[in-house]
Amino acid sequence: MAGGIVALLDDIAALARLAAASIDDVGAAAGRASVKAAGVVVDDTAVTPRYVHGLRPERELSIIGRIAKGSLRNKLLIILPAALILSQFVPWLLTPILMLGGTYLCYEGAEKIWEKVSGHHPEDAGPSSSQGPEQEKTVVAGAVRTDFILSAEIMVIALNEVADEPFVSRALILIVVAIVITVLVYGVVALIVKMDDIGLALTKRDSAGAKRIGSALVRAMPKLLATLATVGIVAMLWVGGHILLVGTDELGWHWPYEVVHHWEQGVADAVSSVGSVLGWMVNTAASAVIGLVVGAIVVAIMHFVPRKSH
Numbered sequence: 206m207a208g209g210i211v212a213l214l215d216d217i218a219a220l221a222r223l224a225a226a227s228i229d230d231v232g233a234a235a236g237r238a239s240v241k242a243a244g245v246v247v248d249d250t251a252v253t254p255r256y257v258h259g260l261r262p263e264r265e266l267s268i269i270g271r272i273a274k275g276s277l278r279n280k281l282l283i284i285l286p287a288a289l290i291l292s293q294f295v296p297w298l299l300t301p302i303l304m305l306g307g308t309y310l311c312y313e314g315a316e317k318i319w320e321k322v323s324g325h326h327p328e329d330a331g332p333s334s335s336q337g338p339e340q341e342k343t344v345v346a347g348a349v350r351t352d353f354i355l356s357a358e359i360m361v362i363a364l365n366e367v368a369d370e371p372f373v374s375r376a377l378i379l380i381v382v383a384i385v386i387t388v389l390v391y392g393v394v395a396l397i398v399k400m401d402d403i404g405l406a407l408t409k410r411d412s413a414g415a416k417r418i419g420s421a422l423v424r425a426m427p428k429l430l431a432t433l434a435t436v437g438i439v440a441m442l443w444v445g446g447h448i449l450l451v452g453t454d455e456l457g458w459h460w461p462y463e464v465v466h467h468w469e470q471g472v473a474d475a476v477s478s479v480g481s482v483l484g485w486m487v488n489t490a491a492s493a494v495i496g497l498v499v500g501a502i503v504v505a506i507m508h509f510v511p512r513k514s515h
Contacts, residue, residue, distance in 0.1 A: 265398050268345060273391035275349035276356055280383035283353075284360045289376055292364055299365055300455050306358045307448030308499060312507070314441035315500025317434075319508075358444075359386055397433070401426045443489050446496025465491045 291298050363382045367375055400422055407419025454462035465488055473484030 264341065266395055268341060269391055269395050269398065271345045272348045272352065273387055275345065276352045276391065277383065277387045279349065279353045279356045280360055280387065281380065284357050285376070285379050285383065288360050288364050288379065289372070292368055292375065293372060296368060299361060299368070300452050303358075303361050303365060303448055304452040306354070306361065307445040307452065307496075308503065309354060310358065310441045310445030311449070311496040311500035312445075312503040313500070314438050314445065315497055315504045316507075317438045317441075318497070319501075319504050356383075358448075362448075397429070400429070439493060442496035442500065443493040444496075446492035446494065446499065447488075449499060450492055450495055461495070 288299075291302070360379060360383065363379060364375065367378050370378065404419040404422030404426070407415045407422065410416060410419070450462050450465060453459075468491065469484040469488045472487050473481050476483055
């Protein structure tokens with residue numbers, strides 16, 4: 206009996222070690238997949254704060270929470286099952302779908318640049334706080350729709366990184382990615398939109414140091430939001446262009462990827478100390494240029510072809 210108990214305990218310990226190793230593997234793979242999607246995460250973080258512009262301060266966190274819940278629903282209930290089904294039965298469709306999403310990101314980035322250059326901006330419905338709960342619902346719905354596209358990109362990029370994993374592992378990894386990235390993005394967004402309130406609260410403290418920090422935060426917020434907007438545009442072009450660059454290579458059109466890889470490797474080999482960083486920058490810059498060119502073509506089609514047809 207004692208021997209049987211010892212054997213049972215050994216089996217349990219072995220299973221526990223196996224489970225721990227599996228959890229470690231899932232965590233490591235989720236980390237790699239999340240890093241691959243970092244560009245879209247930056248864009249998501251940069252885009253979201255504009256949806257709470259004009260809201261009463263006491264409503265901001267509530268609205269961000271509702272958008273975050275909608276984002277998580279998008280990822281777990283719609284995108285995750287669809288992505289897993291595609292990866293299991295028609296995995297060859299993932300690259301074309303990813304490239305369609307990449308083209309959309311290129312278009313969004315180029316469209317924002319066009320708006321800045323041309324001075325044409327989408328009409329603003331005005332502050333949500335002046336239009337009541339129905340307008341808040343409209344704001345949340347619009348944000349969740351935009352998030353759906355970005356979330357789909359994040360999940361497909363992550364899935365593409367772990368496509369060789371078993372089905373259950375893929376599902377667990379994507380669930381981890383969905384939760385971690387949603388918490389990260391909307392946690393950062395909540396911090397950003399409340400930073401000016403934190404600054405104002407600090408300016409009312411008795412401490413001179415706290416007042417200085419509070420004033421600096423209040424002054425820095427417009428610059429931070431402007432910087433985030435620019436980073437978001439660059440991230441869209443870079444991520445979109447890189448998706449297209451890698452996708453064309455996987456579909457058999459190799460020379461664009463090979464040219465960029467040759468430039469990247471040449472720079473990396475030429476400068477030993479920081480070569481890998483400079484090589485990455487070359488790849489990123491080339492991807493952004495590709496994204497800008499593709500996005501500009503789509504913007505031209507969307508803006509000028511319909512006008513000529515009338």
